[in-house]
Amino acid sequence: MEKSIVKVEHVSHRYSVQWAVRDISFEIPQRGIYGLLGSNGAGKSTVMNIICGVIKQTEGCVFIDGKDTRLDPIGAKLHIGFLPQKPPLYGDLTVEEYLSHTADIRWVPEQDIKTAVNEVLDLCAISHFRKRLIKNLSGGYQQRVGIAQAIIHKPDLVVFDEPTNGLDPNQIVEIRHLIRDIAEERTVLLSTHILREVQAVCDNILMIEQGKLVFMGTVDEFDNYIVPNTIYLTMKNAPAIEVLKGITGLTSVEKLENGAFRAHFSDSQEAMEQIVEQSAANQWHLTEMRLEKSSLDTIFAELSKKARR
Amino acid sequence: MKVIYKIAKRELQMLFYSPIAWLLLLCFAIQTGIIFSELFGSLVRDANEYGHAWRASKTLFAFGDQGEGLWIQVQSFLYFYIPLLTMGMVSKDLSSGSIKLLYSSPISSLQIILGKYLCMVFYALILMAILSIYLIIAWCTVENFEEAWILTGFLGVFLQTCTYMVIGIFMSSLTSYQIIAAVGTFLIFMLMSMVGGMGQQYDLVRDITYWLCINGRSSTFIQGMLCSEDLIYFPVVIAMFWH
Numbered sequence: 001m002e003k004s005i006v007k008v009e010h011v012s013h014r015y016s017v018q019w020a021v022r023d024i025s026f027e028i029p030q031r032g033i034y035g036l037l038g039s040n041g042a043g044k045s046t047v048m049n050i051i052c053g054v055i056k057q058t059e060g061c062v063f064i065d066g067k068d069t070r071l072d073p074i075g076a077k078l079h080i081g082f083l084p085q086k087p088p089l090y091g092d093l094t095v096e097e098y099l100s101h102t103a104d105i106r107w108v109p110e111q112d113i114k115t116a117v118n119e120v121l122d123l124c125a126i127s128h129f130r131k132r133l134i135k136n137l138s139g140g141y142q143q144r145v146g147i148a149q150a151i152i153h154k155p156d157l158v159v160f161d162e163p164t165n166g167l168d169p170n171q172i173v174e175i176r177h178l179i180r181d182i183a184e185e186r187t188v189l190l191s192t193h194i195l196r197e198v199q200a201v202c203d204n205i206l207m208i209e210q211g212k213l214v215f216m217g218t219v220d221e222f223d224n225y226i227v228p229n230t231i232y233l234t235m236k237n238a239p240a241i242e243v244l245k246g247i248t249g250l251t252s253v254e255k256l257e258n259g260a261f262r263a264h265f266s267d268s269q270e271a272m273e274q275i276v277e278q279s280a281a282n283q284w285h286l287t288e289m290r291l292e293k294s295s296l297d298t299i300f301a302e303l304s305k306k307a308r309r
Numbered sequence: 310m311k312v313i314y315k316i317a318k319r320e321l322q323m324l325f326y327s328p329i330a331w332l333l334l335l336c337f338a339i340q341t342g343i344i345f346s347e348l349f350g351s352l353v354r355d356a357n358e359y360g361h362a363w364r365a366s367k368t369l370f371a372f373g374d375q376g377e378g379l380w381i382q383v384q385s386f387l388y389f390y391i392p393l394l395t396m397g398m399v400s401k402d403l404s405s406g407s408i409k410l411l412y413s414s415p416i417s418s419l420q421i422i423l424g425k426y427l428c429m430v431f432y433a434l435i436l437m438a439i440l441s442i443y444l445i446i447a448w449c450t451v452e453n454f455e456e457a458w459i460l461t462g463f464l465g466v467f468l469q470t471c472t473y474m475v476i477g478i479f480m481s482s483l484t485s486y487q488i489i490a491a492v493g494t495f496l497i498f499m500l501m502s503m504v505g506g507m508g509q510q511y512d513l514v515r516d517i518t519y520w521l522c523i524n525g526r527s528s529t530f531i532q533g534m535l536c537s538e539d540l541i542y543f544p545v546v547i548a549m550f551w552h
Contacts, residue, residue, distance in 0.1 A: 049409075052409075052412075052413040053412060053413055054409050054412040054413055073415075073417070074415045074416070074417065075415075077413060077414060077415040078415045080413060082409065082413040084406055084409045084413075085406075086405075086406040087406075088405075088406050088407040088408070088409045088410035089407065090319075090323060090407060092323055092326040092327070093322070093323070093326075097322075101315070101319050102410065102414075104312075104315045105312060105315060105316070105410075105411070105414045105415075105416055106414055106415065107415055149410065
């Protein structure tokens with residue numbers, strides 16, 4: 001059986017009287033990019049802060065590489081690199097000074113610190129800013145410095161809390177590339193509420209809503225979460241809508257723009273076979289026919305609704 | 310231990326990147342310089358007028374005919390400096406979010422606080438280095454200098470500074486607002502100074518409040534007495550605010 005890098009068991013967390021996270025359990029095996037999805041205030045940051053040891057959970061256990069974060073916090077934290085929503089930077093230090101300090105407190109051997117700093121500076125493409133004060137860098141480069149500190153000690157698990165927040169489109173693309181590069185050698189867990197980001201970067205999705213885990217699976221599984229029940233059709237020589245409604249297996253048909261139709265079916269296999277047959281027999285010139293999947297937004301909304309019930 | 314030292318080094322670096330550390334050092338040096346030169350000047354005048362100056366060591370550093378000496382005066386204004394230094398020690402990290410860097414690193418909360426406290430102790434040593442300049446001047450110029458007495462007072466001022474600093478760090482860890490931390494520290498210092506005057510009509514309360522009063526403790530040092538009771542007081546208060 002594959003060894004898990006993160007194991008979360010029945011974790012709950014309460015801020016004063018309100019529960020932010022309630023009885024969450026999941027496991028993340030080694031390697032891959034995992035997206036922690038959820039709307040604002042769903043509990044994503046709380047889960048990440050608990051995993052990284054920034055806050056202590058009210059109930060439950062978290063294991064990092066088999067080490068309980070409560071019983072052996074230092075042993076567990078050796079395997080973690082964390083970039084919070086707001087990068088934890090010291091503006092008065094230069095990039096090099098800051099990264100040397102972070103390597104220092106992450107137990108990087110004294111003689112390896114210089115090499116480790118140079119490596120992350122190169123990987124995050126900030127070598128030319130090494131002598132620059134952090135407070136004088138742009139938001140995008142500050143984010144890169146934040147990423148660099150999270151990976152300087154080569155952790156097995158890197159946790160990014162909304163890493164592309166507040167960046168311009170070019171910077172977002174660059175950071176996504178960087179995350180993919182980082183994930184080649186380690187497990188990455190990133191939180192976001194942007195669905196396109198999940199599609200663009202992640203292999204797996206964990207969705208949290210109202211403090212509860214409502215979905216866990218691959219991006220494809222998420223994509224197919226709502227079983228399709230419509231067929232999209234386009235024909236050069238389309239018949240009247242009533243004719244299409246008469247096809248066996250279809251329950252209703254609606255006309256769209258440019259000679260396209262959306263047909264609801266009871267049995268997709270039968271309906272599609274009948275459409276092809278009828279089209280060939282009646283010279284409708286069928287040019288496109290496909291099962292319509294629900295958009296990610298629809299799935300997100302559906303899962304959110306399910307959590308609220 | 311190495312990690313504590315590294316945190317302390319980084320804190321000290323950050324402290325001296327801000328103007329507040331330099332400004333306070335400058336103010337401290339000017340203020341103590343003025344006090345010492347006035348006390349020393351009056352002694353020189355006495356010596357010129359009468360051919361000698363009585364109890365010179367005591368007059369310069371403890372108390373004498375000219376009023377309060379350097380240690381007593383430093384003790385009375387020290388609590389203006391410390392809250393300004395300690396207010397950002399933890400609260401700045403809390404408000405900027407940089408505390409998450411420390412919390413997510415393989416170091417314990419105790420190491421973080423010890424590192425920050427060690428940084429403050431270094432700063433206290435710098436303040437003491439300024440005071441030691443006056444000590445050396447007096448030692449070199451005053452005949453029959455009472456070094457044991459004066460060094461005991463010096464130790465008292467240092468211990469009081471360290472105690473003030475731990476209280477300041479404690480208050481700073483309670484809030485993300487630096488100004489609240491500074492005001493809270495002032496209030497605790499005030500309480501610890503005023504407690505000595507409370508409930509004086511009751512013997513037991515008088516004993517307890519006298520023991521709790523911070524100024525009373527360091528005054529014993531300044532009077533040249535090195536009591537085990539006072540030596541215990543400062544570590545006890547430091548440990549109390551630690552937890």
